[in-house]
Amino acid sequence: MTDHSPAVAERLHSIHERIAAAQRRAGSDAPITLIAVSKKQPAAAVRAAADAGQRVFGENYAQEGIAKRRELDRDDLLWHHIGPIQSNKCADIAAHFDWAQGVDREKIARRLGAARGEAQPPLQACVQVNISGEASKSGVAPDATEALCALVAEQPGLQLRGLMAIPAPPADGQPPQADFERMRALFDRLRAAGWPLDTLSMGMSADFETAIACGATMVRVGSSLFGART
Template identity: 45%
Template sequence: MTDIAERFQLVRSQIRHATHIAGRPRNSVRLLAVSKTKSSQDIASLYRLGQRHFAENYVQEAIQKQQILTGFNITWHFIGPIQSNKTKVIASHFAWVHSVDRLKIAERLSEQRPVHLPPLNICLQVNISQENNKSGITLEELPSLAASVNLLPRLRLRGVMAIPAPIVNYHQQRLPYRQLYQCVQQLNNPELDSFSFGMSGDLKAAIMEGATLVRIGTALFGERNYTQKD
């Protein structure tokens, strides 16, 4: 068994275990493979093992991989910061966008989503730890932005995404996810069914607090090389 196959098996086992401990249905959590800075060959290897959902942070890098992997039935997610001059490309080449934190960006994505494609699935990024160096809206801003985005015709608002400040303690890891999950429930919108929570270091805590999409990179692909620029 290859290294990537072993890591894939281990991550899926961790997801199944955490889902079971949380008392949730077996298939209620989807693994999202974060493939930024990784090669198309690595993506193809994971695809052949059964992985179908992949996430990218850098637009140009992602487009190059999509062109190489055009014959693969991959669902592409964009999870990086969004510049206004990149919205047209993102709207045309991705099925999901997890990092919307401004109405202007949402409006551009809606206007530029090709009519032959289904509505673009959107998650609103919440800066749950209120870190100055991270993008995202506050919890207080969430209801208003959600209401506005929900009205845009070429988008489908699905839920929220969060990247809390790094915490080692498992019980403390759970708190920001719980807070955001409860805030979304208070919006009383059954369409908001997606919680893009959790990465390699806090997967269990995220699943315990309602994650439906866990974004895993290092635990699947190994350490990254950040020399790639967008």
């Protein structure tokens, strides 16, 4: 069995140093939440990250995330479902995850809210915005974001926390800074309109430092922490 602990712990330390450096360059001391994206990674790697101090994990596939949560059986970890949410997975996500970051349409918001158990705290929700306008990508259009935020806020089983985006990488291979800046502008505009948003989730392994410079409060890092997916 592979011992993931030393490599994962070292990478986690390096990522935290890079986050701190990005904050210093941006002149910001606002807290940044690191989500360890553990999609397609073995539970042993997730456990190694948890043992090294990581507390927030992200999964793209509901059943995979549920299985890892059960295997680790730790009450001190938070689990985010990231990305597109299928209608038939809403009940599982509402029951077993702490956050849903891919709320992109009315039906999903209503189903998640209805499925969240009354004995559970509200499911923390981020509206996914298709900031780059890709036809193949999930997410609400920027000009429809406020209406979806309003609907999410109305659901008794949900708590609206903020916005999430997965911008398209530019053709030149550079970080999608313009899309990050548009997301920050949208986030600020909604806050100015009175929406109590505290989370702007954007930036992944290849571009999280640029995202922080543009105002991200939450970054999602997978390969830089765990290495290549198995």
